[in-house]
Amino acid sequence: DQQVKQNSPSLSVQEGRISILNCDYTNSMFDYFLWYKKYPAEGPTFLISISSIKDKNEDGRFTVFLNKSAKHLSLHIVPSQPGDSAVYFCAASDRGSTLGRLYFGRGTQLTVWP
């Protein structure tokens, strides 16, 4: 099942700079996209989401961009902080045919160094 892909397993960014995490999907029926953050020994924590009718959604330091034609989304974190160091998962769902089933990418380990 490769419907959601995160091709970068890791990303290292200096504190204060921008972190950009990328995600690609193949299923054109996906209409809702989410980003989760996960610390070791904890469950995924919801960060931000975007519907396919939008191309941008912002919440504080976090912005998600959606490019439907490219089937690509990205999460921008500005400015990055050491506490942002975690694994970030992209997830997608097709709300028209499933009751919220999420398809996850493999995750990107973000490390923010001082």
Place this chain on the structure above:
Amino acid sequence: EPEVTQTPSHQVTQMGQEVILRCVPISNHLYFYWYRQILGQKVEFLVSFYNNEISEKSEIFDDQFSVERPDGSNFTLKIRSTKLEDSAMYFCASSPGLAGVNEQFFGPGTRLTVL
């Protein structure tokens, strides 16, 4: 802030034994889910549950698995006869079910180890 809770945090069992993983979803949520993550792999959907019945299940969720909402607060996943390959982190999630909203809130997980 309300949160999803799961017990136990770690379960060790012998192959062939039955296990029950327990979850308490957020109280006013209507949709409930189980996911699992085998070490080094993706988080995978197992099953969704709404209005006291299964809404959708994945190909992983075979006859060895069952879910139940025995009362107004608990949501359980039972594995009837565990296999080595069932060793994974199991996450419960819940969602409010508001129209157009699909955020799912996850519990901390139960680490299942099958020996």
